Amino acid sequence: MKPHTAKSLHIGDALPPLTKSIVQRQIDCYSGVRPHSIHTDPEWARKKGFKVPIAQALMSTAYVSQMMVQFCGEGFVRGGRISVAFIKPVLVGDTLTAHGRIKSRDQEGGKTRVTVEVWCENQDGVKTMVGTASGLEADLQT
Amino acid sequence: MVEFKTISYEAVTIGEQFMSDDFLIKPEDVETFAFAVDDHHPWYFEGSPFGGTIAHPVLLGNQALLMRHSRYIVPAGLHAKMQFEFVEPLRVGMRVRSHGKVIDKYERRGRHYMVTQFETREEGTGKVLTRGQFTQMIFPESGVHRETTHR
Numbered sequence: 001m002k003p004h005t006a007k008s009l010h011i012g013d014a015l016p017p018l019t020k021s022i023v024q025r026q027i028d029c030y031s032g033v034r035p036h037s038i039h040t041d042p043e044w045a046r047k048k049g050f051k052v053p054i055a056q057a058l059m060s061t062a063y064v065s066q067m068m069v070q071f072c073g074e075g076f077v078r079g080g081r082i083s084v085a086f087i088k089p090v091l092v093g094d095t096l097t098a099h100g101r102i103k104s105r106d107q108e109g110g111k112t113r114v115t116v117e118v119w120c121e122n123q124d125g126v127k128t129m130v131g132t133a134s135g136l137e138a139d140l141q142t
Numbered sequence: 143m144v145e146f147k148t149i150s151y152e153a154v155t156i157g158e159q160f161m162s163d164d165f166l167i168k169p170e171d172v173e174t175f176a177f178a179v180d181d182h183h184p185w186y187f188e189g190s191p192f193g194g195t196i197a198h199p200v201l202l203g204n205q206a207l208l209m210r211h212s213r214y215i216v217p218a219g220l221h222a223k224m225q226f227e228f229v230e231p232l233r234v235g236m237r238v239r240s241h242g243k244v245i246d247k248y249e250r251r252g253r254h255y256m257v258t259q260f261e262t263r264e265e266g267t268g269k270v271l272t273r274g275q276f277t278q279m280i281f282p283e284s285g286v287h288r289e290t291t292h293r
Contacts, residue, residue: 020180030178038218048218057221058207062179062200069183069199074191077199082226
């Protein structure tokens with residue numbers, strides 16, 4: 001397991017990015033296979049205007065969560081927050097990279113909340129999700 | 143007896159409340175989720191600083207998102223925004239349920255949206271595990287949003 005790194009990074013620093021290649025079987029497991037689903041039924045997805053099934057947007061929040069657990073540890077699992085907007089669909093077969101950059105540190109009830117600007121980009125460099133995530137630094141010692 | 147109707151902007155009302163089914167977090171759910179998002183962190187399988195294993199913080203997101211399916215037929219929908227607050231770690235063996243309330247609906251650039259606030263609690267103890275809110279697009283009758291789908 002990677003060591004916690006929150007206190008060694010400063011405002012403006014980037015978190016280690018996470019890259020995910022998304023295959024249909026993963027979408028199937030995430031969303032549950034059913035007919036008439038834009039996530040798991042290719043024909044239905046086409047009828048709804050997508051050339052192939054799309055990944056559930058929520059999968060991108062899981063990637064952000066993974067990045068933040070690696071960064072903040074316990075202080076994300078208990079006290080973490082995510083606030084994001086999904087701005088472009090993620091298609092099956094896309095390779096998505098989750099990025100983070102430390103935005104601020106603020107006192108909160110005797111602890112320090114570290115807020116990270118987060119976004120996901122596909123293989124063409126197009127942003128698919130933007131927002132922030134945060135965790136509590138005071139909970140980091142393990 | 144639930145009478146399902148196809149979701150539409152007109153049908154959804156502000157203040158409308160939803161409730162998920164209860165759900166037992168099982169080891170296979172943690173494993174399936176880990177495969178789906180390719181995240182096999184040891185805290186989910188070997189042990190964590192919280193005592194024992196925990197589950198991925200986002201594991202129950204779909205329980206909240208799919209609450210509207212307990213009342214409506216949803217032919218398609220896009221998720222526009224998501225806010226999570228992780229209050230307590232999720233653990234295998236917890237039986238959990240999400241409650242939600244529609245707090246807004248609006249039209250923007252010809253598209254319809256609904257905003258739902260939610261809270262997921264452990265059944266029995268009533269302990270809040272996760273809370274937040276999400277914005278979902280309600281597809282038009284035709285079901286196709288060309289500007290959204292073509293990139």
